[in-house]
Amino acid sequence: MDNANTIQNEVLNCILTRRSTRNYENRQIEMLQLDTILNSAIWAPSGGNSQTWLFTAIQNKEILLKLNVLVKEGFQKWIPDDDYPGKLGAKASSEKQNYNFYYHAPTLIxxxxxxxYENAMADCSLALENIFLAAHSLGLGSCYINQLHWLRNxxxxxxxxFELGIPKEHTICSTAVIGYIGxxxxxxxxKKDTIHIIR
Ligand SMILES: Cc1cc2nc3c(=O)[nH]c(=O)nc-3n(C[C@H](O)[C@H](O)[C@H](O)COP(=O)(O)O)c2cc1C
Incomplete structure (x- = not known):
């Protein structure tokens, strides 16, 4: 499949040109941008229209840095429960002195x-893709961040x-970072051969 041989429009172009950003400018996004992005999240589909998700946006630098310290400490004790290379790589990276799991992005959701709830991950993942596409449409960068999911316990x-308002019993599904692209x-x-059409 080749992009050149598919239909082009604004939405499809947004899907095709979104990239995971890992380098951000040191300035906060605007309130209206955040509101727009969060509103796009809650318009994602959810199993049985459950809408049981909670989106917590953190824009406070000190809180984010404190979370980074806790993630760094958490990884020291954490033993991955499988050999998914991303997990081992993330644990190894966390030992670096300048480690920052959210790439110094100004906003973490x-x-x-x-x-x-069986569809917890599915619902939150669909909402996250809405977040990424909304951010991209506004000229902002974004990235899926898995560390808080891995360290959710x-x-x-x-x-x-919990101090930030996330119920203790909630499962942490996924997080997104947003910011101006550095x-x-x-x-x-x-990859090739990941699409199979039966006619
Ligand atoms: C479930 C999932 C977990 C991911 N976790 C991370 C992560 O923790 N850190 C990161 O930098 N990127 C993460 N990513 C982003 C992927 O690395 C990225 O989507 C992939 O390399 C393709 O690049 P693209 O998004 O620019 O097309 C994750 C993506 C998904 C779907």
Whole structure:
């Protein structure tokens, strides 16, 4: 499949040109931009129209830095429960002195959901893609960040997230970072043979 042989329009162009950004400018996004992005999240589909998700946006630098310390500490104790290379890589990176799990982005959005709800991850992931596309349409960069999902049972992180209003029983599904793009990421080629059409 080749982009040149597919239909082009504004929405499709937004989907095709979004990239995960890992380098951000040191300035906050505007309130209207955040509101717009969060509103796009809650318009995602949800299983049985559950809408049991909670989106917590953190824009306070000190809180984000404190969270970074807790993530760094959390990784020291954390033993990955499988050999997914991303997890081991993330744990190894966290040992670097200048480690910052959210790439110093000015805004972090945590998507959490009710415990034991089978579609928790699916609903939050769909909402996250809305967040990424909305951010991209506004000229902002974004990235999926998995660290708080992996460390979702770390008691120190949960205490801190509880102070921020995230219920202790909620599962931390996924997080997104948003900000003005410092350095743009290059598109990563898509693997071949991942589409199968039966006519
Ligand atoms: C479930 C999931 C977890 C991800 N976790 C991270 C992460 O923790 N840190 C990160 O930098 N990127 C993360 N990403 C982003 C992917 O690395 C990225 O989407 C992929 O390399 C393709 O690049 P693109 O988004 O620019 O097309 C994650 C993406 C997904 C879907």
């Amino acid at each position: 945590i998507a959490s959901n009710q415990p034991g 770390d008691p120190n992180i949960r205490d801190f997230l 350095k743009a990421s290059s598109p990563l080629p898509r």
